[in-house]
Amino acid sequence: MAPRIALLGGRPSVLKSAAKLGCEVVTLAKPGMYDPEAARRWCVEVVDVDLGDQQAVMAAGRALQARLPVARFFSPAELGLVAAARLNEEFALGGNSLRTVTLLKDKSAMRSHLAGIGLSPVRFRVVHGAGELAGFLTELGGPGIIKPLDFGGSADVHKVDGPDRAAEVWSRVEAAGRERMLAEEFLTGHEVSVEGFSADGAHTVVAVTDKLLGAGFVEAGHSVPARVAEHTREEIVELTARLLDAVGLVEGPSHTEIMITAEGLRIIESHNRAGGDNIPELVRLAYGVDLVRATVAVPLGLEPWKDEVPVPLGGAAIRFLAAEPGVVTAVDLPAEGLEGVTLGVTAKPGMVVPSVTWSADRVCGDVIAVGRDADEAVARAEAAAARVRIRTGPAPETAPRATAPVRTS
Incomplete structure (x- = not known):
């Protein structure tokens, strides 16, 4: 009998891969994350839930296990890792321990753990304001970097050149609604x-x-x-x-x-x-x-x-396509196929391209290339990316901020 599993988020290719293994796949994901046709094709059920709401995810997982038991909860997505581990532990389904997953998720906890065993020393401190950040930078005597304790995608990561820049950088932290950050020496x-x-x-x-x-x-x-x-x-x-x-x-x-x-x-x-x-x-x-x-x-x-x-x-490389912030007015693609290159252009006229502040802002697509080695793959990817022209114009003040396209692959 094919095992039934629950996937917390992840690309449609993950759903497809699990289904092709013979698994019955139930996915828990934010409404609208997947193309409906792709979801119906690879999943027996889609449970709508915001993976950023841990209580809601736990409630959805428990309800699922009560009516449609699964062999394991998996999370290909960063947001679902802790909830998946907690559900697996609660229902004795195996997998990595909640302690392990939490340790990896909480960057300050992992830094403390590594410091305690003397592995890969990096000076760090959890800071709660501009004053604490400035004090840490003074002790460092050099530049630092601050980042959220438990978030990915390069969101809200800032280099701070010295204590005199602490107040300016912390104002951005406050604007993002954060109250504490992990400060580290700049490597x-x-x-x-x-x-x-x-x-x-x-x-x-x-x-x-x-x-x-x-x-x-x-x-x-x-x-x-x-x-x-x-x-x-x-x-x-x-x-x-x-x-x-x-x-x-x-x-x-x-x-x-x-x-x-x-x-x-x-x-x-x-x-x-x-x-x-x-x-x-x-x-x-x-x-x-x-x-x-x-x-x-x-x-x-x-x-x-x-x-x-x-x-x-051989080698393989990816380069993300970029454009000036604004509304896409035209997309010019290479007239002919390029050797070893796959274009994944998602930009289209009318799309609003934001300034890139974290990974989800890269809404224009990508280029993947293969070659005899990494050098050739990189050269092909960069040459292909240079031949994709995404033209933009000023965005009206009422234009919505772009989000990553609905996933179909």
């Missing part, structure tokens, strides 16, 4: 992410990913394999395994961000989910490893996990 170097998968407490680093940062610390692109020296990659693999052991991760995907600094490797943050920004697709193209499928298949025992380190088949 410089080469930033990568680590795409891992764990089974029975054993961790495999599937890929190390290079990232390209745009304005406001929002990613403008990624590529795999990362262009780092082999000895550095080995150090990254070792540090990632130590981190995942330290937080108690036992199964499923992980996405860990690491800065390669002059003083050594430093952990930025980690998550018990696959990376966003289509990184799993890059991994599939470059390594032939389907992390989306494994996320459900391996924990349920539907497929085994091959724990050997995969060898890259």
Whole structure:
């Protein structure tokens, strides 16, 4: 009998992958998140709930388990991770412990935990106002960075050059409705992410990913394999395994961000989910490893996990399309197909393009390219992105802020 599972959010490709495994899929998601046709095709039921409302999600999950029991709650989405762990623990369904998931979700708790075991030292403090932020920066004697304690997507992340800038930056924090932030020393170097998968407490680093940062610390692109020296990659693999052991991760995907600094490797943050920004697709193209499928298949025992380190088949890269803020007036695409390139243009006339302040503001689409190696994939992606012209004009004052398009894939 096919297992029934609940997915808290995630792209339609995740729903499709689980359904193709033979699972009956129930998805819990914000109303309007999915194209209705895609949802009907891959799900036996869609439960409308705002994943940002933990109490509502817990109530919906309990009601679902009472009338249509599931074998496991999974969350491909950041917002649903803690609720999924709590539901799995409440109904004894297995999976990573609530303690582990909460530790990864709460950036200050994870910093404290790592400091307590002497792993990847980074100076940090939870601050509640401009005065506390200025005091921390004075102690640092250099620039810092502030970020929300438990949010992703590069939202509300600000560099603070010194104590004299604390009041100005904190005014933005208050404008966003936040009362406390995690302040850290500002790390410089080469930033990568680590795409891992764990089974029975054993961790495999599937890929190390290079990232390209745009304005406001929002990613403008990624590529795999990362262009780092082999000895550095080995150090990254070792540090990632130590981190995942330290937080108690036992199964499923992980996405860990690491800065390669002059003083050594430093952990930025980690998550018990696959990376966003289509990184799993890059991994599939470059390594032939389907992390989306494994996320459900391996924990349920539907497929085994091959724990050997995969060898890259080539390179893959993504570049996000951008445009000047305003209303889209025209979209010009390349007249002919480009070798190794897939265009995912979502911009269309009439769409309002916002200033990019976090990942969800990248509403224009993306370009994914493959190549013999990462260099060729990056070159192809950037060349293709340069040939997509998205023209915009002034947005009327009454124009609604754009949101990411309804997901169909």
